[in-house]
Amino acid sequence: xxxxxxxxxxxxxxxxxxxxxxxxxxxxxxxxxxxxxxxxxxxxxxxxxxxxxxxxxxxxxxxxxxxxxxxxxxxxxxxxxxxxxxxxxxxxxxxxxxxxxxxxxxxxxxxxxxxxxxxxxxxxxxxxxxxxxxxxxxxxxxxxxxxxxxxxxxxxxxxxxxxxxxxxxxxxxxxxxxxxxxxxxxxxxxx
Ligand SMILES: Nc1nc2c(ncn2[C@@H]2O[C@H](COP(=O)(O)OP(=O)(O)O)[C@@H](O)[C@H]2O)c(=O)[nH]1
Ligand SMILES: [Mg+2]
Numbered sequence: 001x002x003x004x005x006x007x008x009x010x011x012x013x014x015x016x017x018x019x020x021x022x023x024x025x026x027x028x029x030x031x032x033x034x035x036x037x038x039x040x041x042x043x044x045x046x047x048x049x050x051x052x053x054x055x056x057x058x059x060x061x062x063x064x065x066x067x068x069x070x071x072x073x074x075x076x077x078x079x080x081x082x083x084x085x086x087x088x089x090x091x092x093x094x095x096x097x098x099x100x101x102x103x104x105x106x107x108x109x110x111x112x113x114x115x116x117x118x119x120x121x122x123x124x125x126x127x128x129x130x131x132x133x134x135x136x137x138x139x140x141x142x143x144x145x146x147x148x149x150x151x152x153x154x155x156x157x158x159x160x161x162x163x164x165x166x167x168x169x170x171x172x173x174x175x176x177x178x179x180x181x182x183x184x185x186x187x188x189x190x191x
Contacts, residue, residue: 024066024075026185031099031126032110033119034081037138039063040168041110042078045178050078062098069178074185077104085125099126106184108177110136113143113150113165127161134180135163140173 030038039050046065063078082095099107109126111119116137123135137150156163162180166173 024073026072026105026181027075027077027102028181028185029077029079029098029102029104029107030110031079031095031107031122032081032136033083033112033122036081036110036112036119037166037168038081038110039078041108041136041138041166041174041177042076044168044171044174045074046076061094067178069182072182072185074178074181077102082122084121085129100129104132106132106134106181108134108136108181110138113137113139114146114148116150123159127159131161132184133161134177134184135159135161136177137163137165138168140165141167 030042032038042048042050042063042065045067048063048065050063061080065076065078067074067076077098079098080091080095082092082099084092085096085099087093087096098104107126107130109119109123111123123133126133135155137152137155140150143150150165152163152165162184164177164180166177168174
């Protein structure tokens with residue numbers, strides 16, 4: 001798509017993250033449209049306190065935090081919300097640079113289960129950049145209230161990538177997500 005590290009000025013970003021990676025086993029990017037629950041998932045997994053809620057500009061830079069799962073140290077990066085890799089705003093540029101050049105071990109695209117279709121744009125764009133990807137269908141409680149039933153297995157088969165359903169506020173629903181992230185990271189080691 002004609003984007004290079006130097007054209008986007010992201011050289012510094014990539015070297016910064018290479019340094020961060022020294023202390024952890026895997027780096028995991030949390031990406032997705034604004035307001036889908038990325039920071040809620042990030043906070044629940046890392047024990048940190050990123051701002052959550054519905055106001056613009058709340059995550060303007062990449063926040064990082066660690067999560068130890070099954071004796072493995074994962075560094076999570078909560079990147080700003082974005083609708084597209086074709087960025088329009090400062091937040092979207094930060095997100096685009098990270099998705100394209102951050103080279104995480106796994107990119108989790110968090111999507112809103114109440115409006116899946118709109119969210120799939122970013123999933124398709126990211127699939128063109130990496131195959132180390134997990135789709136996290138969040139807000140399943142809200143979807144249920146609206147009588148929206150998502151066939152996660154079929155979605156996974158059609159996309160050809162792992163899909164996990166979550167309710168970000170309920171920590172126990174994040175266990176399957178962690179398990180899947182770990183699998184993707186380890187599969188990559190063997191590949
Ligand atoms: N009901 C419900 N609310 C959620 C869920 N995940 C996040 N939220 C709420 O949705 C709002 C946006 O979440 P946030 O984590 O800030 O989204 P972000 O913009 O993607 O980082 C907050 O008020 C969260 O408490 C969920 O699974 N179910
Ligand atoms: Mg956020």
